[in-house]
Amino acid sequence: MSVFSQLGALIPGVSTETTADDGTEDVPTDVGTHPHRERMHATRVAPSGIRLETDTARTGERWVKVLFVTGFPETASPGLLDRICTHPSADVDVTIYADPEDPRTSLLRFESAIKSLKVDHIEAQDRGSAKATVTERRIRDHEAVYTQLQENAQRILNVGVYLTIRGDSKEQVETTVSSIRGELQRQRLTTKSAAYRQGDSLVTGSPVAKDDLGQTTPMLGQAAGALFPFAASTTIEESGVLYGYHATTDAPVYLDRFCRENGYNVLVAGEIGSGKSYDTKRLLLRRVAKDRDTDIVMIDPVGGFASLAAGLDAEHYVIGGTRTVNPLEIRPTPDYLLEQENVSPFIERISAVMAFFESFFGYVGAPLGDRRQVLERCIREAYAQNGITADPTTHHHESPEVGDVRAVLGDVAADPTEVLNGDDYSDGELDKWQSHAEDLRLNLEPFTSGGQFAFLNGQTEVDLTGSRVIYLDLKQFGGGSDEALAGLVMQPMYDAVYERLKAESGNTIIAIDEAHYLVESPGSVEWLKRTTRHSRHLNLSLHFVTQELTDFYDTDGAETFINQSSIKLLHRQGNLTSEHADALGLTDAQATFVRDAVVGKEGLGFSTALLDIDEGGTYPLRVTALPEEEAIIEADGTPSSRNGGSAQ
Numbered sequence: 226m227s228v229f230s231q232l233g234a235l236i237p238g239v240s241t242e243t244t245a246d247d248g249t250e251d252v253p254t255d256v257g258t259h260p261h262r263e264r265m266h267a268t269r270v271a272p273s274g275i276r277l278e279t280d281t282a283r284t285g286e287r288w289v290k291v292l293f294v295t296g297f298p299e300t301a302s303p304g305l306l307d308r309i310c311t312h313p314s315a316d317v318d319v320t321i322y323a324d325p326e327d328p329r330t331s332l333l334r335f336e337s338a339i340k341s342l343k344v345d346h347i348e349a350q351d352r353g354s355a356k357a358t359v360t361e362r363r364i365r366d367h368e369a370v371y372t373q374l375q376e377n378a379q380r381i382l383n384v385g386v387y388l389t390i391r392g393d394s395k396e397q398v399e400t401t402v403s404s405i406r407g408e409l410q411r412q413r414l415t416t417k418s419a420a421y422r423q424g425d426s427l428v429t430g431s432p433v434a435k436d437d438l439g440q441t442t443p444m445l446g447q448a449a450g451a452l453f454p455f456a457a458s459t460t461i462e463e464s465g466v467l468y469g470y471h472a473t474t475d476a477p478v479y480l481d482r483f484c485r486e487n488g489y490n491v492l493v494a495g496e497i498g499s500g501k502s503y504d505t506k507r508l509l510l511r512r513v514a515k516d517r518d519t520d521i522v523m524i525d526p527v528g529g530f531a532s533l534a535a536g537l538d539a540e541h542y543v544i545g546g547t548r549t550v551n552p553l554e555i556r557p558t559p560d561y562l563l564e565q566e567n568v569s570p571f572i573e574r575i576s577a578v579m580a581f582f583e584s585f586f587g588y589v590g591a592p593l594g595d596r597r598q599v600l601e602r603c604i605r606e607a608y609a610q611n612g613i614t615a616d617p618t619t620h621h622h623e624s625p626e627v628g629d630v631r632a633v634l635g636d637v638a639a640d641p642t643e644v645l646n647g648d649d650y651s652d653g654e655l656d657k658w659q660s661h662a663e664d665l666r667l668n669l670e671p672f673t674s675g676g677q678f679a680f681l682n683g684q685t686e687v688d689l690t691g692s693r694v695i696y697l698d699l700k701q702f703g704g705g706s707d708e709a710l711a712g713l714v715m716q717p718m719y720d721a722v723y724e725r726l727k728a729e730s731g732n733t734i735i736a737i738d739e740a741h742y743l744v745e746s747p748g749s750v751e752w753l754k755r756t757t758r759h760s761r762h763l764n765l766s767l768h769f770v771t772q773e774l775t776d777f778y779d780t781d782g783a784e785t786f787i788n789q790s791s792i793k794l795l796h797r798q799g800n801l802t803s804e805h806a807d808a809l810g811l812t813d814a815q816a817t818f819v820r821d822a823v824v825g826k827e828g829l830g831f832s833t834a835l836l837d838i839d840e841g842g843t844y845p846l847r848v849t850a851l852p853e854e855e856a857i858i859e860a861d862g863t864p865s866s867r868n869g870g871s872a873q
Contacts, residue, residue, distance in 0.1 A: 277423040281398065284427070287391050288398045291426035292405070293440040294386040296415035297448070305412060305451045309388065309405060317405065318389040320429065322436045323382045323449050328374065331381040334443075335371045339364060370445065382449045383441040388416070389430035460841060466511035468794070469846035472833055478844055480836075482766050483732050485791035487839050489766035490757060492787060494774050495796025500825035500832035500848065502738065504794065505770050506533040506858045507850050509736060513537060513694065519732045522689065522722050526699040526711040529738045529770075534696035536857035542687050543698045544718060549683030552581050552717040553607070554624045556724045558617055562762060571608075571615040573755075577720050578604055580752035584713050585678075591668050599661040603633040606644055627672040627682040634669070637662035681717060689725045712742035716752055723756075726763040733765050740769035741776040744783045754785045774798065778805055791839040794846075796832065797822035809837070818845050 272285025281290045298305075306319055326334075342364045349357035373379035390405065392398035402418075409416055417440075419426040425437035459471055465481035482489050491508075495501035510533060512519055523530040523539070534541060542548065558570040579601055586593050593600060607625035608614070610633070637644050641658040650658070672682040689695055697718050702711045715737065726733055737743070743753055760767050769786060777783045787793070793809070798819050806816035818835055825832035831849045838844075850858060 298413035322385040472845035492790040499796035539694035539696040540692040634666040736768040
């Protein structure tokens with residue numbers, strides 16, 4: 226409800242107060258002979274009537290109660306009223322009056338206070354009271370402030386803080402008041418209601434800036450500053466989608482991830498139940514509705530995106546079924562990308578394949594170690610046998626498969642010289658080549674027919690260009706039973722999408738749920754670093770959803786993704802450490818907001834999160850969804866019948 230609704234008594238045409246039969250004051254609005262249009266305009270800025278009771282008032286169809294702060298903590302940190310401004314009631318106005326005191330009056334006040342404290346100190350010393358220590362400290366504090374006042378380095382302000390709380394019923398208002406008082410008590414703030422002064426209360430809380438209640442407390446300017454959490458700034462980008470409303474000012478925040486100068490990656494983090502997955506689905510849905518040229522790919526190990534995929538009629542592929550995905554696939558790179566980037570697509574592909582195998586061998590408990598060179602040489606040989614070299618014009622040939630690599634390893638195990646092309650090796654070195662090749666070939670047994678990873682041995686049969694929205698279902702690898710396995714399988718899924726995006730010109734968002742799985746797989750960090758570094762080449766936005774930032778910060782090198790995310794949306798992280806808050810560049814107040822963020826619950830209608838935009842500011846958000854959006858986000862997740870339930 227607009228703050229202008231408090232101005233009923235100030236609008237021309239309102240009659241004088243009359244007393245109702247029940248003893249309360251009833252203030253009707255009399256528009257007299259004003260035309261209907263003027264009456265309609267008047268009710269837009271003021272209620273049709275005001276009913277004043279002992280400590281509440283009814284303005285139109287709503288109820289109002291005004292509290293004023295009577296007691297403040299001895300010391301205050303910035304953002305003292307943040308929790309009130311973002312209270313779940315969502316209908317609380319904070320009004321602060323600050324009237325500078327005459328400097329001469331302030332000096333006299335402190336001179337008198339210091340003299341009085343010195344007398345108390347002497348008396349406490351004479352009695353041997355422990356109070357002497359307290360008064361001594363207070364004397365030092367007062368003298369320090371007195372010096373600042375003399376030097377005009379400090380100012381005393383008479384400050385009044387008023388909270389206007391509204392609701393649809395008197396009971397609702399009282400419930401909200403009780404909750405807010407509890408919040409304030411935790412901040413060591415005490416309040417009272419303005420009994421029998423409801424007219425003055427409404428005026429004091431209105432935009433006319435007139436403190437008719439006059440309930441002020443003298444305080445230093447620094448303490449008064451701690452009361453102001455307000456930030457009037459916001460971000461509104463015409464091509465963006467609504468991320469939420471500023472939790473303090475209710476200003477909308479519209480943001481376009483593809484307008485960022487330092488990459489398009491997004492990180493959404495929050496503990497279980499905080500609303501991070503819900504928020505991600507909401508943002509993806511709004512992007513699809515806003516921009517029909519943006520494609521969405523969801524990589525999901527736990528089924529969190531299933532409802533959105535069903536609602537958007539996504540192409541649904543169950544990974545691990547009968548359709549294969551080739552970790553070694555390479556596709557032609559458009560000329561414009563070759564000209565823009567000083568990189569070799571072939572070398573990049575070899576790096577990606579080796580990163581995958583590093584993760585695989587780590588997962589099966591057989592780290593590559595000094596066998597790495599043997600495996601890489603055999604992988605290059607497998608490409609060469611298919612006619613693929615570093616020359617980009619050869620990348621149209623069919624890519625080798627893991628089975629081809631096993632075949633080359635078998636050749637090396639039988640006779641290394643057939644593959645090493647006459648290179649000069651000693652007999653001992655050739656023996657090592659044979660031994661390593663035998664070991665590697667055996668380790669790749671899970672990729673053979675009937676093996677755990679057989680679906681990763683074959684040409685890619687998943688069409689990742691046939692739909693605007695694609696859902697890669699990895700549930701059989703997720704669910705928390707084996708996070709390292711889920712992270713391992715995610716890598717070739719992403720690489721398959723990346724290869725196909727080379728031929729695309731539009732924007733693409735790849736959303737990865739439970740992204741912390743990626744750092745659970747041994748050897749995956751290098752893959753993660755390469756992935757984030759090159760995502761911008763193809764107008765690609767990686768959208769990672771994770772429970773724990775700790776997983777990224779505690780794994781060497783994994784923080785790369787956090788650092789290269791131009792947008793961070795931080796839902797409740799109750800265990801956010803000071804070290805991680807510092808690494809994120811958060812102030813103490815911002816870190817506290819993240820730790821205490823409101824969790825989305827049924828019936829509440831929103832959650833809160835901190836939005837951090839690289840070189841664009843930080844905003845506390847209230848996150849909500851429209852009923853139409855919620856119907857899609859919370860659908861039952863049944864796959865689309867268009868593709869027979871799932872494409873396996």
